[in-house]
Amino acid sequence: MATAWDMLAEMLRPSPEEGIYIYIYIYIYIYIYIYIYIYIYSYWNSYLILLLMHGSLYESLKSGDWNAAKEYIDRHPESLTHRGSSTHRGSSSGGTALHVAIEWKQLHIVEELLKLMTGEDLEIEDGDGFTAFFYALIRGMAPIVASMVKKNENLVTKRVMTNAGAMTPVLYACVLGSWKIARFLYSRTPIHVLTQDNNGREGAEFISQCFFQRNKF
Numbered sequence: 001m002a003t004a005w006d007m008l009a010e011m012l013r014p015s016p017e018e019g020i021y022i023y024i025y026i027y028i029y030i031y032i033y034i035y036i037y038i039y040i041y042s043y044w045n046s047y048l049i050l051l052l053m054h055g056s057l058y059e060s061l062k063s064g065d066w067n068a069a070k071e072y073i074d075r076h077p078e079s080l081t082h083r084g085s086s087t088h089r090g091s092s093s094g095g096t097a098l099h100v101a102i103e104w105k106q107l108h109i110v111e112e113l114l115k116l117m118t119g120e121d122l123e124i125e126d127g128d129g130f131t132a133f134f135y136a137l138i139r140g141m142a143p144i145v146a147s148m149v150k151k152n153e154n155l156v157t158k159r160v161m162t163n164a165g166a167m168t169p170v171l172y173a174c175v176l177g178s179w180k181i182a183r184f185l186y187s188r189t190p191i192h193v194l195t196q197d198n199n200g201r202e203g204a205e206f207i208s209q210c211f212f213q214r215n216k217f
Helices: 004-012 016-063 066-075 097-103 107-116 132-138 142-151 153-157 169-176 179-188 191-195 197-212
Strands: 160-162 165-167
Touching (some): 016 097, 132 142, 132 169, 142 153, 142 179, 169 197, 191 197
Antiparallel strands (some): 160 165
């Protein structure tokens, strides 16, 4: 005599056709799972290797070894504009090779890197949204700022984010007291940026800073 359990098992037993579909679903599920696992593993493995490889470039930049850095860049051209991770020996905020060289004040390397980069490359931002131009500006590197602007004139009109809000580079140079840089940037900044944009507010602030610092242009 069949028990209730036997009857339940008979009711739930799939038909031959249903059994085939179940096996097909299981096969597809396993296939997709394996594919995704392999894809993710390959991606992260390649990414970590790339970071570790570029780490040797960053170490060369920090130590001032341009020959080693140039040799690495020649073998891995993509490393020139790659944004490294701050946790993998890049800049403190995950910038490019140029960010690293400026942060570590390797001026001779900075000049060499600029020869290899395009004007557009100078607009690449680090993980915090700052360009290498901003790095040079806040560190008072007048020759580097000049070299960058000559390579990309748009840099003088791109406002930088500060604790006091967005400012034109020339105004921020005044706030920092970097007058040599401020004079240079003033000579390169289109007048409308100071007199028309934002209702001329930055132009007024610029003049105010000049009086406050008792500096004459």
